[in-house]
Amino acid sequence: MQSSGPLVLRLKKADLEAVIKHSRAEFPKEACGLLSGKFITENSALTAVVEKVYMMRNVEGSTVSYFMEPKEQFMAMKEMRVEGMELVGIYHSHPGVPAYPSQKDVSLAFYPDAAYLIVSLMAQAVDFRAFQIIDAEIRGIEIQIIGDRGRGGDA
Amino acid sequence: MAVIVRIPTPLQRLTQGKEEIEGRPGSIMDLINDLDGKYPGIGERISEGGKIRRFVNVYVNEEDIRFLKAEETEVKDGDVVSIIPAIAGGI
Known part of the structure; x- marks a missing residue:
């Protein structure tokens, strides 16, 4: 599934809002979850298209x-397989630090195909960024947010 | 029939892209050692010094081996063993 170009993470506005809501609900603890969907190639860019958000329990609290529990x-990964979906992304929150992978995030990044979405709640305005972490190398990737009425706009 | 072993995406480059491979019945460690013979390097990714790595979860059918007999858990023909890297991080 690895491509030479950078991955693009595409998710619906409602799904992004669900991730942010979950992050806020767990604050000041870290929230975590999975993004299920499909990898598609569009305009020669590999795109992780999110279809479903799985909010998971952080057993470290x-x-x-x-x-992740x-x-x-x-069970979530099994459901994805049954539904013909793939693990396209992994999200977690950074309650008190910027939206950038920590050293531990990198050393424990075992899913090089997935987009790692990080939500930072350190400032009043929420910040979110996505990365791909391959062989301990961090690459910032584009996030495309799809409005409720189709692609593109901030509907 | 054999034991069916489900390989996670990040380890599939060690199994020629195969998502499922066949394993030998016996204890979990016997199974892993046997797999390492067929797919060199996979054993070290899953275990260290005869123990499953902390950040790897191993399931037999739908049960975490930590709640069974850990590395001594016996698997038989037809069982499905899933190897799943944990998802974790932090500062």
Whole structure:
């Protein structure tokens, strides 16, 4: 699934809002979850198209780290497989630091195909950024937000 | 029949892109050692010193082996073993 060009993360506005809402609800603890969908190639760019958000439990219940509840993770991944979907993204929140992968985020990034979406709540205005982490190398990637009435705008 | 082993995407480059491979019945560690013989390098990604790595979850059918007999859990023909890297991070 790895391509030479950068990955693009595409998600519906409502899904992004759900991720932000979850991050705020868990504050000051870290929230985490999975993004299910499909990888498509469009204009020669590999795009991770999100179809569903899975809010997961952070078993560490910590303000500075997360560990996704293994059984929930297993069941979510099984459901994706049954539905013909793939794990296209992984999100977590940074309650007190910027939306950039930490050293631990990088050392524990075991899914090089996935887009890593990070929501920062450190400032009053929420910030969110996406990355691909391949062989400990961090690449910022584009996020496309799809409005409720179709592609593109901030509907 | 054999044990069916589900390989996560990040380890599929060690299994020639195969998502499912066949394994040998026995304990989980026997199975992993056997897989490492067929797909060199995979054992080290899953385990270290005879123990499953902390950030790897192993399921037999739908049960986490930590709630069974861990590395000593026995698997038989027809069982499905899923190897799933944990999702974790932090500062």
